[in-house]
Amino acid sequence: GQQLNQSPQSMFIQEGEDVSMNCTSSSIFNTWLWYKQDPGEGPVLLIALYKAGELTSNGRLTAQFGITRKDSFLNISASIPSDVGIYFCAVATNKLIFGTGTLLAVQP
Amino acid sequence: SAVISQKPSRDICQRGTSLTIQCQVDSQVTMMFWYRQQPGQSLTLIATANQGSEATYESGFVIDKFPISRPNLTFSTLTVSNMSPEDSSIYLCSLLLGGADRTQYFGPGTRLTVL
Numbered sequence: 001g002q003q004l005n006q007s008p009q010s011m012f013i014q015e016g017e018d019v020s021m022n023c024t025s026s027s028i029f030n031t032w033l034w035y036k037q038d039p040g041e042g043p044v045l046l047i048a049l050y051k052a053g054e055l056t057s058n059g060r061l062t063a064q065f066g067i068t069r070k071d072s073f074l075n076i077s078a079s080i081p082s083d084v085g086i087y088f089c090a091v092a093t094n095k096l097i098f099g100t101g102t103l104l105a106v107q108p
Numbered sequence: 109s110a111v112i113s114q115k116p117s118r119d120i121c122q123r124g125t126s127l128t129i130q131c132q133v134d135s136q137v138t139m140m141f142w143y144r145q146q147p148g149q150s151l152t153l154i155a156t157a158n159q160g161s162e163a164t165y166e167s168g169f170v171i172d173k174f175p176i177s178r179p180n181l182t183f184s185t186l187t188v189s190n191m192s193p194e195d196s197s198i199y200l201c202s203l204l205l206g207g208a209d210r211t212q213y214f215g216p217g218t219r220l221t222v223l
Contacts, residue, residue: 033212042112042200042214043151088150095141095166096202096212098150 004089004099012105013079021102022073023089031092032065032072037101038085046087047074079106110135110203112215120221121191128187129218131201136181141202142174145217151200157184191222 006023013019023032031050035043047058049065049072056063062075076083084106089099111134121127131140142154154174155163163176177185188195198217205211 035214040216040219042202042217045211045213048211092212095153095156096151098152101150 004091004097006087006089006099006102008102009100010103010105012107015079015081015106015108017079019076019079019083019104020073021087021104022071023099024071025091026070028069029091029093030069032063033090033092033096034061034063034072034074035088035090035098036085037088043088076104079104081106081108109211110137110205110213112201112203112213114201114215114218116218117216118219118221120223122223123192125191126187126189127191127220128185129199129201129220131184131186131215133182133203135205137203137205138181139204140178140184141204141212142176142184142186143200143202143214145198145200147196154186154199188220191220193222196220196222 004023004025033048034046036046037043046061047056047063052065052069053067054065060077065072087102090096113132115130140157143151144154145151153166154169155165155176157163157176157178159178159181173189175187198219200217201215202212
């Protein structure tokens with residue numbers, strides 16, 4: 001079936017560092033989404049991308065929809081401890097398909 | 109946005125029993141979804157539940173194992189039947205809001221452990 005591959009699988013960084021993670025697919029999708037999941041919670045939408053090449057920011061987060069429509073990346077600038085969590089990319093068709101997730105740990 | 113609540117938030121159950129999970133939302137929505145998140149894994153869609161019609165199940169999930177009810181536009185239940193330890197997961201309900209962004213929101217999840 002369709003699969004989204006995220007990398008890296010996990011990241012352990014110091015507070016203040018910038019973070020970059022990406023998501024790739026073998027198929028073309030027209031809507032790419034980035035979610036964050038805190039422990040014990042459901043995923044929360046961070047950024048939605050609807051147009052190939054689109055670059056969208058939400059505070060310290062920036063995401064881009066790849067021009068080929070087969071990938072996307074998420075950047076977090078100046079990380080803080082509350083950025084800890086699992087970040088999922090997802091694509092929207094008639095349902096959401098989630099990526100494999102990137103676990104982010106931030107050391108104060 | 110939308111407020112979604114789930115009950116119970118967590119439960120520990122014995123093998124062979126069944127558990128019904130409730131999902132309540134604060135606005136009327138047509139499409140609701142149920143997901144499973146196995147330990148350390150991503151989210152997998154179980155089924156789509158539209159009010160007034162039978163739920164549509166994804167490959168690998170069947171109605172006998174995961175019966176779903178959708179009696180109105182603000183409520184849905186998922187039952188995990190005849191449970192085994194392999195059913196230990198987080199179960200999340202989700203809804204899709206209309207409008208330009210068609211954003212999908214998730215409930216807090218129900219953490220199920222089957223002994």
